[in-house]
Amino acid sequence: MSKQQQYQPQVMKNREDKVNRARMLISCPDRAGIVASVSQFLYEHGANIIQSDQYTMDPEGGMFFMRIEFDLEDLEQKLSSLQEDFTRVSDRFSMRWSIYRAARRKRVAVFVSKEDHCLLELLWQWQAGDLDADISMVISNHEDMRGLVESFGIAYHHVPVTPETKADAERKQRELTTGKVDLVVLARYMQIISPKFIEQFHNRIINIHHSFLPAFVGGKPYQQAYDRGVKLIGATAHYVTEELDGGPIIEQDIQRVSHRDNVNELKRIGRHIERIVLARAVKWHVEDRLLVYQNKTVAFV
Template identity: 85%
Template structure:
């Protein structure tokens, strides 16, 4: 029997983004930043199609900006634009990046036995709502191989035990280093080491099944039940060496009651988890996030 392999749909196509770029800027706030960046892009022949900015405090705070612009012959002209922009960046002490909108980010999804977050990402990718390429799925279990491979996505089974953790991580790094832009922990029930995190600084997104900073660590639904909470939530965050303490990207909650046992809290929570993680991944893929200290600015 033949197997159907699902492929992603590009709802709007990629042609309209062939000449589009995205610029992210952060710097100390002062007068003239927007004018300088806009004038520079105008002089380069670029057309701004979207611009968002945020200041923490106009008097000595940090300023953040995200600009989308179109530039004819982008692939040819972008390197010189970036080189010329350094004079603006130096003047305003900017940290900045420019990304081509047509270049999809390559994702590696790490998963254990629960499939709800993985499925949401696969469905959004297949529908064309997640503008990224899922390069691979890595799991410490073999349970979801058939599901993942039905989407035409490579599946790598790397068992993890206390004795084999170092070797498992070596294999994971061999598979991902230089080959993916973002790692997603989609209910991957293993702690990643500082060595792995260092390779992907601010490029690992985890979904934690509680409304952080409440109920850090294991069994958060049991913790929530024991505490008698009336709201449960989920948190998508960048991973740092401190457990469940990285910059928060997105959160959501749902009301519960004393009638809900731990199993019911988990059932309700699965829906929150899948939506929160998908939003965070989508925003990262569309270059909508700027990390500053232990926070994110999300231009959504």
């Protein structure tokens, strides 16, 4: 048994429990008959719906979103034919859709710099079995957290970044992650990600920004908040796009502060918000609870 497996004795049992479970995500123009058609299709193929959530932006010409969990005996063997057969339904309703096996845990790469609080929250939730994912690696531009990460049995890659070496550093990061991870998490990774890297992981890079967006975009948001004299501070987890701190928002939270709190106090309070907000966003993504439409997310939580 590997060191990583020792930290999660419940993981293998959880995978066995979900071996025949799948999740379907659907988005399409709203019209009558969608739910009935999907439910009938799954029934005819011997599936049992465990959970179903739906949302419509506007019944008259709006978009419809749906998440379904279902069990199907011998799912792994039947999944390809199920997907092929479903095209008859999806074509009729102009659907964008995906089916995911619940037993296949998503592989996550966590990018960090020097601050450890967001990384630690992810590691603790992973260790407790509350994060249904495999943390495959941690990539950092500093060596500071190698001992911490390796104590969990997780690979740690030090990729230094300077203005002169940024292109080479990102090339190394792509080599480490391409085909090996499903999600990249920027856990207070204080570097700008290039458009090429973002394109490679479209809607699969989650960042934590230490303000309640769209307020205080960019660097030193706590200083900006202090200078403005805010009474609330917050944190925002969002998908990364080429627009700085402008991607689809996944989750946010806030905490009340006062004029007595200096910048360091705001940072201290903010660290707690950041770690919780990021962990929620990552959890929802790996459990296939998020659908992106334009620059918004629909979160079935």
